Each structure stands twice: as C-alpha cells, then as structure tokens.
Amino acid sequence: MKVRYSRGRRVLWRQTSDRVLLLPADDGELVSLTGTGLLLWELLAEPMELMEIADFMSATYGVTTDVVESDLVPVLDDLGHRGLIELAG
Amino acid sequence: MPDTDLCLSLAAYGLAGAVVEFPDEPLDRSSWQRLRNAAFNHQLDGLLAAVVADRALATKEGQREAVEEFHADRMSACLTLEAALVGLADSLERAGIPVLVLRGPSTAHLDYPNPALRPFADIDLLVPAGMMEKAGGALVLSGLRKAARPKHNETWEAPALTLVVRQELEVDVYEHVIGGPLAGTIPATQLWSDPSSFELAGTTLSALSPEARLVAACLRVTVGPAPRLIALRDVVQLVLGGQVEAGRLYSLARQWGVQAVVARGVRQAWESFSLADVLALSTWARRHRPTAEDAALFDAYRQAAFDNKGRPGRSRRLLLPAGTRASRRAGALFR
Numbered sequence: 001m002k003v004r005y006s007r008g009r010r011v012l013w014r015q016t017s018d019r020v021l022l023l024p025a026d027d028g029e030l031v032s033l034t035g036t037g038l039l040l041w042e043l044l045a046e047p048m049e050l051m052e053i054a055d056f057m058s059a060t061y062g063v064t065t066d067v068v069e070s071d072l073v074p075v076l077d078d079l080g081h082r083g084l085i086e087l088a089g
Numbered sequence: 090m091p092d093t094d095l096c097l098s099l100a101a102y103g104l105a106g107a108v109v110e111f112p113d114e115p116l117d118r119s120s121w122q123r124l125r126n127a128a129f130n131h132q133l134d135g136l137l138a139a140v141v142a143d144r145a146l147a148t149k150e151g152q153r154e155a156v157e158e159f160h161a162d163r164m165s166a167c168l169t170l171e172a173a174l175v176g177l178a179d180s181l182e183r184a185g186i187p188v189l190v191l192r193g194p195s196t197a198h199l200d201y202p203n204p205a206l207r208p209f210a211d212i213d214l215l216v217p218a219g220m221m222e223k224a225g226g227a228l229v230l231s232g233l234r235k236a237a238r239p240k241h242n243e244t245w246e247a248p249a250l251t252l253v254v255r256q257e258l259e260v261d262v263y264e265h266v267i268g269g270p271l272a273g274t275i276p277a278t279q280l281w282s283d284p285s286s287f288e289l290a291g292t293t294l295s296a297l298s299p300e301a302r303l304v305a306a307c308l309r310v311t312v313g314p315a316p317r318l319i320a321l322r323d324v325v326q327l328v329l330g331g332q333v334e335a336g337r338l339y340s341l342a343r344q345w346g347v348q349a350v351v352a353r354g355v356r357q358a359w360e361s362f363s364l365a366d367v368l369a370l371s372t373w374a375r376r377h378r379p380t381a382e383d384a385a386l387f388d389a390y391r392q393a394a395f396d397n398k399g400r401p402g403r404s405r406r407l408l409l410p411a412g413t414r415a416s417r418r419a420g421a422l423f424r
Contacts, residue, residue, distance in 0.1 A: 010290045012168045012175075012289060012290050014164040015205060016161055016164055017139070017141075018142075018157050018161075019157075021164055021165055023165075023168040023172055025171075025172050025175045025290035025292070026172075
C-alpha cells in the first residue's frame, strides 16, 4: 500500500504573501515554509502520494521528477517528525 | 496624500465598491513610518501586507520585506494565541463550562476570506451568566494566572476577568458583550442562540451567530472610545460576507433595543469607506433616524468612555462628525 501525505489535523497555520506559518496546536515549534513550500502545503490539503506531489511540482517548476522527489523526501520527513503532516497507508 | 486618506484606503482595501487611492510613488521615510505605525495601531497589518504584496502601494527597497517580516511576526503571535485558545476551550469544556469565542480569532476565521488579513492581540471568551468565576478557576487550574490589574475596567465594557498565560498572552473572560445600560436590554442568554462554529487544529469552536456578531461589531464602533479602523472593516466584512440574514438582524436589533446602534455602526462604516448604498441593510442604516432616547444612550456611553480615557482616542476625531461631544448629563444612565 502506498503512503499518502496530508496536513496534520492538529496544526494551526497562516498563509501570508510569501510564506506559510505552521504551528502544532499541542506542542512544538513554529515552522515557516517559503518558496516551493507554499505549493507543497497547498497540495497537502488533500492526501497525496509522494509521486503525485513530485509529478505536480515537476510540471509546475520544470524540474525532473527525480530531482523533485529527492528534494521532497527530507522535507516531508522533517514535517512528519514535527507533527505537521500525517501519513496514511 | 493626507495620512487620513491613506489609512482609510488601507482599511478599505479589497472591498468591492470602496474608494481606495494610493500614491503612485513610494512614500517618503516619515510618511512610510507613520503609515506603519497607524497600521499597527489600527490592526491593519494584514491589509498593509496585502496592499504591498499586490503592489497597490509602491514601495522603496526594503519596505516590502519589512512589511512581510512584521506581518509574519504578527501572524506567528496569532497562531500562538490560537494554540492557547484550543487548549483553554478544551479545559473549559472538561469543566462543563460552555464558551463562545469573541472578536479576534472568530472574526478572523469566520468573517475574513483569509485570517491573515485580521490580526488580533488577545483572546476574548464569553461564558454563561454566573459562570465567570468558575471559568476563571478552571483556567487557573490549566496554568493561567489572574492578572494583577484587570485591563478592562471601563464602565462601558462588560465586566471581565483577565487572565494571563505569559506576559504577552492575555485572556479576557466575559459574561456579556457590553456593559452599561445595554447590558440590561440585551439578554445574555440570547447571545448563545444559533452560534456559528469554526475549526482550529481539529477542534470545533463556537462563536456568536452572524447577526449577534454584527451587533457586537457595531457596539464596538459606536460606543466606548474611538474605534480602530479594523473595527469598521469588521462591520463591512460581516455585512458583505453573506452570513447575516437581514430579517433576523432587524428582529434581533428591535428585540435588544439596538436598532440605532446597528444603523449607526453600519452607516459609519459605509461612510468611512465611501461605499455605495447598494444593499438593503446599508440603505436601512442610512435612513434610520435615532430617537431622543437613542441619542441619550450614545451620549451616555461616549461620556463614560471620555470619563475613563479623559480624551477621545484613535480615529474618533478622524471619523466622527463634528459636535459629537458627550454631555455630562448623559452619564446619569450609568449610575
């Protein structure tokens, strides 16, 4: 079964003109996503597989899917570790 | 371009039909700083960020970045407040105390298209009549402490219990949305009818109904000290937002004896932003004529605010028609 990523349910957030600010409601640090992070957060409004996210970003930014995927994995890991995104099987 | 016009344009930015004008050239350093200060004082930081991001207002090097950073800081503070709000609402619920979120967070999430447009600086909660002390006890148990000196002690405001989490995080607990004579005509129990709800981090929070939110917003504009410009914007957001049902509003306003408050609040907001009277509600507000009793009531609240502050504040000098000073006699309503 493929893993799907989505926004954490217990996350407070705000989108400003140049960033998305994320704060876990229960505990944790404030995180600021900028640049491509804004699109990532927008995409994660609905559960998405890594490949789906990579395909979308690849088409948007004109970068190969492999490159996007290799950039995305550590970011998604970090966001997951901070409780800002959730994984569903 | 006069500062007043600039601030009003900022406050009206994005409203359909509003007269919004910004200079073509970037502001000089002094004018820019005055605008930044006014935006902060009137809680227009979100709108300033939007104006700058949309390039509706020309900026010099560094100004855009400064606005973005400041706005991000302000929103970070709002998120911290919201995290506290989620926890406090949970504590109160476990203590069996119903709660409605007033003003800032509920306004930002229910009445603005993007909550980033509407900063706020504290948390205001409404609890049922007679439950303020119990709510305070529950909040103290969850880690808050009572403020040494309550912030809100003006006679025109509802009595509040002020608690603090940290120095920068303040929570005010109310049993009513207004103090003074109108607290007697607006039944506190009816504030709980048909509440709205919004979600924060998976927690559903309740707020006043759209009609009651508009009444409360109009109270903030028309009684007490001079309103911040964001309070006028709140009125317009509520009216244009489509959630307020006119029939219910008229009925509620009549029942609560606040028709003049609503009419004056809406009219003041409409006139401040030079909005066209294309809505039944704005037309009604323009045509409404306050009675002598209404005028005495406004005078009484204004006098109470003057007595507390000693001077008119913020934008009242800017926005109210000349000759609106309160009479000493009007203060009798509060005694």
